Structures are given as C-alpha cells and as structure tokens.
Amino acid sequence: MEVGPRDGLQNEKTLISTQDKLELVRRAIDAGARRIEVTSFVNPRRVPQMADAAEVCAGLPEVEGVLYTGLVMNAKGGERAIATGRIHELGAVCVASDRFAIANQGQTSLESVDAAKGLIAMAQDAGLRGQATIGAAFGCPFEGEIAEEHVVEMARKLAEANPVEIALADTIGVADPAHVSRLVRAVSEAIGSTPVRVHFHNTRGTGIANVWAAVEAGARVVDAALGGLGGCPFAPGAAGNVASEDVVYMLHRAGVATGMDLGKLVEANQWLATVMERTLPSMVARAPAFPKPVETAEA
Template sequence: MTTEGQHAARRVELIEVSPRDGIQNEKVVLSTDDKLELLRRIHAAGLRRTEATSFVSPKRVPQMADAEAVMAGARAEPGHAALIGLVLNQAGFDRARAARCDEINVVVVASETFSRKNQGAGIADMVAAASAILAQSREAGIPASVTIAAAFGCPFEGEVPAAKVLGLVESLLPARPDEIAFADTIGCGVPTQVRELLAGAKALDAGMRLRCHFHNTRSTALANVLAAVEAGVHALDSSIGGFGGCPFAPAATGNVATEDVVYLLERMGIDTGVDLQMLIDTAGWLGDRLGHPPMSGLARAGRFPAAA
C-alpha cells in the first residue's frame, strides 16, 4: 500500500482543548454562557471529545473557577460530546467525579522543577497520586488518561531525555491508563523527538492508546503533528484558533490550531469527521470574545480550495 493509501485508510481522532488549555491563560475571563456556547459550536462541528474544563484552584487559574457550572450546563445539552475534566490531584479528581465528567485527564510532569512549580509536588509523588486517581476512576467506571507534560523540554531544566519520559510511561502502566499523552508544553519539540517517544511507548505496551499535545511556540507544531500521524498516533489535542498557553510555563503560547490540523489531515486524505468551515467561523467568534484575533493559518488565509 502506498503512503497515501495508508493515510487514507486511517482516521485520526481530535480532542478539542480550547475550552480548557485554549482560554486558561487569557486575560479576558469568559462568562459561563460563552464557554457553553463554545462547547456547543465544538460539538456542532463534529468534534466528539472535548477537554471542557479543569478542576484546579480558582486562585491560580481564575478562568476555570466555574468548572462545575460549565460541566453541568454542558451535560444538559442533548447528545453532548464526551466531556473531559483535567485534574492535578485528589481534590481535583473528587470535584471532577462529583461533576460527572465523562472522562478524566490527570497530569504528571516530566521535569522535577516544573512539577514542583506547577503542581507543588515532585515527580514521584505525582506518579503515586496519578496511579491512585486512575484506580479510583477505573472503580467508578470513568475512562482516564494521563498527560505527561514537558515531555519534550522544560523551561527551567532545558532538555528532558526521552529515556526519562519513557521511564514515566513504564511507571504508570501498572495503573492501566486508558490513554497516555505526550505534551509539548512549551512548544520546543521536533519530529525526531515525537517519533522516538511514540516508538518507545509502543515498545513498552503495543496496545496502549497514544495521544500528543503540541504547542506552536516555535512554529514546529504542524511538523510534529505530521510526525505523530506517520508514527501511528491514535489521537491529537488541538485548540480552535490556536489559542492557548500554560500559566506556569513562560512564553508557552499557542496550541496547534484545530482548523490547521484538520486542513492538513484532510488534504492528505485522512478523515477527521470535522466541519472545517465551522471551525474557522468559531475561531473568529472566540477571537472576538477574547479581544484578539485567532493565530491559525486558516483563520487568516481561509480554506483552499475556497468554499463554494
């Protein structure tokens, strides 16, 4: 089979993160109603898994202070997409479970310094906490994934060796996560790293679902998306409009834009099941709410060929 044929035979799942990672670092705090409208638009565009909010301290991340209200409003929508709640610790998990999240995503950071700055605990403690949360999620029948943050580099320590990241994967496997994601939290990663991490994870557990989360801080995100797809990744995180950034990672602005990813994949013959024009329109709508334009190529240049 040709490379094009291999691509055409695949479908890559997209997880929309604009309601969480996309807006968490924005100065304009969106109303709960605007967040629910964003979730409605995401679902209407055909995206079926959405990181809807995070259950973190409202003092540290004010944008997420209405997590329970967002989850309640979104769950009231008929046929809503699978709603993922991000958690960092036991308290966050307890809130997410009470809010009836469809899925849980727990974070472990691959850098000791970043882990202590971001989560107030070291890596070993976070692996233990994540493992306990995964066990509770499984007992409650809630699918749970683990995101390994700073998997491609750290703003404080610099390079993060692939062997260290894969050691974290190995330490998490006994807790049986449903999915493991590698996050380029500060947008420093390159395709060789993507291929090395995905190949290493597959060698540890060939059946594990793998996911990647890329930021475009240094304009490598789409190259990394392509490398991940060619390496057989199951799912990709992306954010409408390219909005996003981590409050605790200096200059880590800009998730890879969902509309740019969809354009790339579909031009390559890879099905996403997503309405590209609705994504472009929603990027403009969200930019209006946040007070600055979207950062995606498609939002600037439009689709090609142009829509009829």
C-alpha cells in the same frame, strides 16, 4: 480532542464568561468534536479562568457520543469532577522534570506519576474513564532537555494503571519532528496496546509538523484548540496550542479523516475572535478557502 475550553482559555487574563465557554463547547460539537476537555478542577486562586468549573459542567449539552474530560491535579479535584455528574473522563497530569512538577503541582516527577496513577484508579472506581498526560515530555522551561528514557519509563509506570491512553505533551513548544517520531515510537513500544495521544504548542512554529510526525509514528489522538489559543500559567514562554482548524486542514489534505467540519471550525474561529476581541493565531482561518467551493449555475 478539542482542548480549547480548558487549555485554550486557562492562561487568558480577561475572564471569559461561563456562557461563552458553553457556546465554545456547543460550536465544537457542531463542528464534529466528540471528545472535549471542558474545564479543569484546580485551585481557582492559581487558575482564576477555571473557577467556574462546576457551572460549566452544569450547563454542558447532553449529546449522544460526546465525551467530556475534566483535568484534575489531585484527589480533591477528582472528587469535584466526579461530583458534577457530567464528566466522563478524568485527565491526570504528571511532569517529566522535578522543577516543573514542583511548580505545577508541588510534587517531584516520580511523585506526580504515582499521583496520576491514583487519579486514574479514582476515575475507574467511579465508573469513568481515566487518562494521563506527561507534561514537558520534550523539554522543560527550568531544566532544559529531558531524557527520552525517563519519559518512556514514566509511560511504562502509567500503563500499569490501565489508562485509556497516555499523552505526550510539548508544554513549551520546543519539540521537533524527529524527536517526536522517536519518542512516540519508543513510548508506543513500551506501553503496548495503550494508545498514545499528543499535545503540542506552537511556540516556535513546529507544532503542525510535530502533529504529522506523531501521526505517522502511530499516535492515535491529537489535542488541538480552536483558534490556536493556549498556554500554561506555570510554564514561562508557553504559547498557544496547535489550532484545531490548522490540524484538521492538514490531515484532510493528507487524506486522513477526522470527522470534523473545517468550514464550521472557521466559523467558530470567527465567533471566538469577537469574544477575545482579537485575531486568533490560527493560520487556516485567515487564509482563503482551498479548494474553492464549486459554484453552481442558477437555472
């Protein structure tokens, strides 16, 4: 799932125009993305970058087979997302620690699970898909280590709402591959047929290794952001997401098909770098193409 338009941009200080956000969506689709987190329906005073959520939705291209996700934190946000008529999926968030859950959405950890279940039901009642992310599943910026058993129990409770999937998010980039493998397997076992999605930040350079560990452990969907942009306004020290280009390169080299076009992702990276007026964190976009394209001799 391409999360650049939302998680990639939400923490940027310079406001990105609605048209540039829509161009990012169009370029992601052209590169093969078929599921895109396009915006969040949150308080614009807290996350100014997402204040144009309705305008972004109004301009989204209609492309067969492409699903648009809107992040929502409460019923009011869910109602706004549904009212656009352009969102196919509501993404709810609950948080694995009380202090971060209170900072992020004014609820305790268990209260955030109940709220997420309510948002999944709201989506289903509106004929949409509903899914949930467990934030800070691998570590909290305020409380430190998070008990794996607590995350598993959260996932088990979320599964009662029949979401299309449950995501485990390393919000501040502290996970390691062994931890990822353990937790993905434990959650998968606890929630049965409900797929597991993963969301990693590359704060400490372990993001790509964590993606591979998650895929090997059975994760079905990987979040990634074009260029490796990202961060959370309420999580001190959170750095960028794993880059879409880097994830696709690794998976393709390992023989895992993604349906994505790496060359077009690199082109989109170069375009986005001009918008952001800086080189983006992605590594693959800065490296020479490999393997080199085969040169054809002219007649």
